[in-house]
Amino acid sequence: MSETFVIAQGGGPTAVINQTLAGAVIEARKRHRGARILGALHGVRGIRDGNFVDLSDLPEEQLRLLGATPSAALGSTRDKPDAAYCEKVLKGLRQTGATAFIYIGGNDTAGTQQILNDAAGGDIAFVHAPKTIDNDLEENDHTPGFISAAEFVATAFASVDLDFRALPGIYVGIVMGRHAGFLTAAAAAWQFDDESGPHLLYVPELAFSPKRFVEEVRSVIDRHGRCIVAMSEGVTAEDGRSVVENLVPRERLEFDAHGNVRLSGGDLGMAVEQALRDGLPGVRARVDTFGYLPRGNAGMINATDAQEAFDAGAFAVEAAAQGGGSVALQEEGGVTRIRLVPLANVAGKTRHLPPGFLSAEGTRLAAGGKAYFDRLLPRRLKLAKPFV
Template identity: 50%
Template sequence: MSSGKILVAQGGGPTAVINQSLVGVVLEARRFRNVTRIYGALHGVRGIVDENFVDLTQETSHNLELVAATPSSALGSTRDKPDLKYCEDIFKVLRAHEIEHFFYIGGNDSSDTVRIVSEQARAAGYPLRAIHIPKTIDNDLVGNDHTPGFPSAARFVAQAFAGANLDNASLPGVYVGVVMGRHAGFLTAASALGKKFPEDGPHLIYLPERVFSVERFLADVKDTYARYGRCVVAVSEGIHDASGEPIATLLAKEVERDAHGNVQLSGTGALADLLCDEIKDKLGIKRVRGDTFGYLQRSFIGCVSDVDQREAREVGEKAVQFAMWGDRDGSVAIKRTGFYSVDYELLPLEAVAGKTRTMEDEFIDEKGTGVTDAFRMYLRPLLGSGMPDAYRLRPAPVPKILKR
């Protein structure tokens, strides 16, 4: 068993449960007598190279529990993607502070940072135990059944579309909701869990795993609108054409060509607006509304899956256990063992680092605009307890008198 000081940090985009993992590390580490200090680095790897540490040993367990239930990274995060030199600087600081356990909570890039620092320590003969703790709302880490943070974001998206469907049924038209996830469509696909009755939306779901064609999109919307008198669409921000060009860029160019003008694409609302314009222009439908879910889907406070909370806590706890009782560095991964239960394993860092998982074919329906029951079975237990449900009046039409 190794000993000494522990350092924990949080990287990448915040999630609703990333603090559960942080607190899992801190509280589990307190159980080990050989642990003398638990440091937290402020703003991820940036805080390590700048030596901006806080002493979490001095925090009360009560406040730690309250922080665990608070979304977003309590230690702060960073978008820095360390190269070899940056990792050397990290290693220098770890060494200077005699840190023997390094836990980094993050996504792909974070696991790669852990991998490089782990190799540098081994090459230098320094006794470092480096563990990557998974986190990402995109659910795009390989080797994991799913990643902490995704279930809560998925719950937000499902609840948002359940509501958008009710709104759209009340005031019929076309609704387009743009969801995060540049390469993996899991979060966009979660919109399907907002559907209850057969006529409910989302009626169409567009994922980055399939090539997007504006013409086919318009035909799909037209068909759906003709059938239901309304249409709810979920679109991934990462949709692209066959050559990989983002649809937002493509549509903007077309607008530019038409008007010999200049379209600003820097804002986040562009894709939703451009798709809505296409529908209005080409299909002549008047009531067309678009929303870009933006930061709400990852930072909204008060929409969290209790399953996600529990698992995020456990990956933090298990990370410490793997570090203390194990004999190698690695990345903690969630493995599904039942319907529904999970266990955790420690994957080699090389197996996770820098790789991107996308949605498996078995999760996407044949037309490419919906999900399969396999996906519904996969996602439902992750959303947790207390999912809000929608009900409607049952028809009992009254005979007309004037217009009979």
């Protein structure tokens, strides 16, 4: 039987999501000579609207260069299809004669695949290939895209800490992350020594109190003369809402198709600056919003991340032959293994920082977090100890 693969990309772009695309295309052509391979533009939206690009004969050299290019080459979408939308997507898939649909993305993308799989009659294999800088997929030890983004964050904080040894003060870097603190915790992956920043981590998993925050900063300033803070965009207040929701007047809040409040590093940043000005007057404080900078930076693509993303794409083709499911990166004895798991195990679920990852008070890496980053992101920077 002749095979037709439809491939699409969903959610936020990463540094290596195109590696997964390249891996899938190259593997599909290797396994299924003469296979038809269509890329859908802007995720399921492209399937619904009939916008495809034919990848069947794209030269491998071009595919390899595409893989090495950050962001989603096919375009992405934040659409979360309802039943009617799904019907149109299924119709679009059938019109192409698709035998498999590989959708590269996060837990929302896996959710879409589960809905489509349940609605279809079993004639199409639905495969979810993992991707997210948030590193928040269940069943996965880590996700393609995370290591590169984590390396950006680790490098930035190691560098900013050196900067603030030279000219002391308070620095707060606000890092993407709505529900999971992995990327923010990565700020501490390459701490230089025991006195190194970031001195304080604030992640969405733990309630954030502006009052306690100022006291913790004050205590670090007293000890080290400077204080470097890594804070997740999604830090939540004691009432369980995001701090941003507590800070910003309701009429100014924006919501996405999933009903999530749009997190703005800017709003949080201004509130943090104000809290520091009020609580620690006269101390130089600077807040930067990292925002999109870590998530697909062409200057910082981690080689392991790139290879794993490619391999996950290739494995997705094998997964299609097995009837579909979610591709997962798991850890076994310190080595990453790629396995197939049920879509339901991943779809719509969020993995959080595990116990033992952070210290008891929640603001430093504990042994678990340190071991995790030592394995995933061995230190690459070789730096001299400054005189100050």
